[in-house]
Amino acid sequence: MYRYDAYDQKLVDERVAQFTNQTERYLAGELSEDEYRPLRLQNGVYIQKHAPMLRIAVPYGNLRADQVRKLAHIARTYDKGYGHFSTRQNMQFNWPRLETIPTILGELATVQMHAIQTSGNCIRNVTSDPFAGVAADERVDPRPWCEILRQWSTFHPEFAFLPRKFKIAVNGAADDRAVIRAHDIGLELVTNAAGELGFRVFVGGGLGRTPIIGQEISTFVAWPHLLTYCEAILRVYNRFGRRDNMYKARIKILVKALGAEAFRDQVEAEWAHLKDGPATLTQAEVDRIAACFVDPDYAALPATDAGYTAALAENKPFAAWAKRNVRAHKQPGFASVVLSLKKTGIAPGDITDGQLDTVADFADRFSFGEVRVTHEQNVVLADVRQSDLFALWQAARDAGLATPNIGLLTDIVCCPGGDFCNLANAKSIPIAESVQRRFDDLDYLHDIGELELNISGCMNACGHHHVGHIGILGVDKNNEEWYQITIGGRQGNDASLGKVIGPSFAAADVPDVIETLINTYIAHRHEDELFIDTVHRIGVEPFKQAVYGDKTPAQRKVANG
């Protein structure tokens, strides 16, 4: 993992001092609410329903054990004993007092952490593949490039007040696990015909109110030019993105208005002035950062551990967990483990202080002291010996972190929703729980197979409902909470947006509707066909028919009581 040098540390310390001063001036009445708001947002502080919410940056989802322990300490000391991993791989605390936030940031700085640019109209935390560096299908490790982008975007003086927030994701594997085409800039590491490393560049993707899949504007930007090319994109956006309407201010609206080609021409014209300038990356800098991401000292192990194989054969619950929560690793004898934060009855992504300490201990004991956070709101131990899997499973089960449901219907991606968030139109956590309770039979769940269910409490789409195989969106109708359902969305290389099946439902009907969708899938599926593939093969209509039958929306509402 990246480790700060004196320069990184100084910047973070200076930020703590700056924000401490700003908060003091705010509390003393010297800074108005309007003046303080963007400043606190750029330090991850929202004012929410119950208290301020503090969003802490987890750069591209990477954490060290000491950092996880610090999060545990913060949860215990300044919050109510738990935190929440978000769909952007960050950690959120829902209950800190504003007065304590400068102190929390000071504590974070002692372990090379911060909350810089986790909100606000600026470049946000760069996100990436939680299996970076260990996935068998990886072409190039994205982490050094994420760190280079993190440093470039941190306190960039020209881009602190963009028209709207700005998100960058990087993928270096055959399978896109970073949803790069749902980002303002999506970067795919590629090698050109000459064997040079570079980036395929997508812009203008995003979910939210106007979901759009990002468009390619360059097939290859050679790596030395990564920052100047991004600077050109950002400058065009900063100057010409709309500022008159916050709902039309994302870069996707500009790209759509100009057309991808015209946008690209503007970027290329800007880039012509920047290319080969001082911001051009040097081999020395890339090497310096890449040195932080070399493989750990893997022991030479046989490809398959005999004890692990035996335990799989003897212990059915262990085998069920291994099937869902253990992933193949590029290194013989190793595996990656996903610790599930999707236990029924617990809000998806929530984790207690005790569990955080346990995860830190797991990291030290089993995985070279490192942890990753996934955008599906689970936690990954990337480098576990197969021979340790059984012991890890037992300990994880004791800690409530071994629900064997990764990639299944109950591994629900879910925003905090109306229980916490000021923006939400509807609650999302109780919907997740009602679906989890309906599908509590593990054998049935495994039979349904891989299925991604995403829930957002409003159209801002923090739960990424558009790219869920099943998406649930909370909507407000006459001050009542209703839920609109989409099917057929997906992330990955063939990212697509789900289609609405029809009029929305009351909360109590959602589990029934999901069950009807599942039954329809089971009735139509070919052998070994996943839900998402059946939807794309037969289309939305059979599902619609099954859910609504001949009922008109009005009758449906009556039927709902």
Add this chain to the structure above:
Amino acid sequence: MAKLIKNQQIIDDTWQVLALDAEADAAGVTVPAGQWLVPLAVWQAQPALAARGDVAPLLDGADDPAALADQLATLPLVAVNFPKFVDGRGYSIATLLRSRYGYTGELRAVGDVLRDQFNAYFRCGFDALSPAAGKYTDAQLEAALASLADFTEPYQASIAHRDPLFRRHHRSAA
């Protein structure tokens, strides 16, 4: 009199901003005697102003700094308006004036210019900051000078730091 921060010193501001109504005729408006910052439309519509030496153009977020490219060597100053501090277009305009167009004279931020952005203004090439009259007391403004140096060794290349951190300093392996 309004105060100006110039080259990290607090001085009196002798310039005024000429406000122009949306319907006003840029060619017909009279620019009185004294030092005036005038909207780009007025500056362009009245070429004679350039000869006065006490009138300077004021760019808005939507203005193209290229419009001044040929005149930059002779201008007393260039001002960039921040209608709201959260409107960040002026940072790009300043950067372009200093880099692309090679402007070396006074570059002044006017409008909703707040101390918490002083460091960003400075790094984007502003050497003169003009907070709204009455926005800060003298003591507050004195304290605010510290904000110019909020970040002493930033990562990026910018106008104030021609090279990014990785070219300015040797950074040893972590």
